[in-house]
Amino acid sequence: MALYSAGVEYGVHCLLFLTDEKGDAREASVRTLAELQGVPAELLAKVFTRLAKANLVVATEGVRGGFRLARPADEITVLDIVRAIDGEKEIFKCRNVRQRCAVFETHCPEPDWESFGPCSIHAIMIQAQQRMEEALAQQTILDIVRRIARKTPPEYGEQVLKWIS
Numbered sequence: 001m002a003l004y005s006a007g008v009e010y011g012v013h014c015l016l017f018l019t020d021e022k023g024d025a026r027e028a029s030v031r032t033l034a035e036l037q038g039v040p041a042e043l044l045a046k047v048f049t050r051l052a053k054a055n056l057v058v059a060t061e062g063v064r065g066g067f068r069l070a071r072p073a074d075e076i077t078v079l080d081i082v083r084a085i086d087g088e089k090e091i092f093k094c095r096n097v098r099q100r101c102a103v104f105e106t107h108c109p110e111p112d113w114e115s116f117g118p119c120s121i122h123a124i125m126i127q128a129q130q131r132m133e134e135a136l137a138q139q140t141i142l143d144i145v146r147r148i149a150r151k152t153p154p155e156y157g158e159q160v161l162k163w164i165s
Contacts (some may be wrong), residue, residue, distance in 0.1 A: 007085045010039055011047045012078060015056070015141050017160060019073040021149035023142050028164045029066035036163050047085060054084030073145065079136035091132070092125035 014033045018026050030048050034041035048067055051057045056076055057067040069076065096119070118126070149157065 003089060003091060004082055005086050007043065007047045007050075008082050010037065010044060011051060011081050011085050012141075012144070013037055014044065014047070015051075015069065015073075015076065015081065016145055016148065017164065018057070018067065018069050019141060019145055020157070020161075021142075021146050023073050023145075025068050025073070026161070026164060027060050027066050027068040029064070032066065032164055036160070050085050051081070054080065056080060056084055069141070073142035074140045076141045077137045078139045078141075078144075079133055082136060091129045092122065094119050094122040094125075 014028075014037075017028060017033060017036065020026065030044045031041050034044045037044075048057060052059065052067070052070075055070050058070045060066055060068055
């Protein structure tokens with residue numbers, strides 16, 4: 001089971017389509033982005049509601065209205081997107097197994113050393129989450145767009161722009 005929802009993946013892809021490798025913003029409608037990615041427009045509408053609420057995108061007015069980035073692409077991190085769409089998620093929930101150890105049944109309450117400080121397993125999981133979030137916070141939309149631009153032929157970018165237009 002994935003930690004983050006499919007909405008996070010769709011959201012990241014959408015924000016990638018809203019900028020180019022120079023960091024210049026584009027605008028597009030939810031319907032256009034849904035068609036481009038082959039996903040339901042209703043799902044992307046919910047994703048964009050959350051992205052807008054987190055001030056990552058803003059709606060554009062007019063007949064061809066849609067969305068554009070609310071900030072420069074080099075200021076929007078993958079962690080920003082994850083938190084906007086899925087909220088803050090813990091990768092681990094400590095069940096306090098150590099406090100139910102059968103050995104301690106004869107010692108009520110548990111000995112002080114048993115419950116002193118955080119659970120060693122939980123401490124490892126907290127550290128893992130911190131490192132994962134640091135990695136996500138270090139990657140911006142512009143970083144990813146530039147990485148994609150280095151490996152795709154120029155025609156791909158032209159086709160995306162034509163599709164969006």
